[in-house]
Amino acid sequence: xxxxxxxxxxxxxxKTLLAIKELKRYxxxxxxxxxxxxxKFSNKEIAQGVGFAATGIHEALTYLAIxxxxxxxxxxxxxxxxxxxxxxxxxxxEIHSDGRTSLSGSA
Numbered sequence: 001x002x003x004x005x006x007x008x009x010x011x012x013x014x015k016t017l018l019a020i021k022e023l024k025r026y027x028x029x030x031x032x033x034x035x036x037x038x039x040k041f042s043n044k045e046i047a048q049g050v051g052f053a054a055t056g057i058h059e060a061l062t063y064l065a066i067x068x069x070x071x072x073x074x075x076x077x078x079x080x081x082x083x084x085x086x087x088x089x090x091x092x093x094e095i096h097s098d099g100r101t102s103l104s105g106s107a
Contacts, residue, residue: 013075020068024061031057 034054041047 009078010075013071016071017068020064020071024064027057027061027064031061 031054034050034057038047038050038054041050
């Protein structure tokens, strides 16, 4: 059951990272288009508004990059903990019925 939940967590993380990548691509395209549009408008207020929207998208991309790094780091930490947990489980499996491990000497 542990491997199933580990795999499910990993799949969710991979899907989230893929969604972030797609959202990033979409936002970058929108930012470029808004920047181009702001240069086309002769009305200064409209051009500024479009420019502010482009700036907001740029900020969103910055935060998206932070979220991506947090997810990737969390995934690495979880993977390390799972390795340690598996090693501890393997050690417990080595305990004999009298309570001594295969590494312990005579008690």
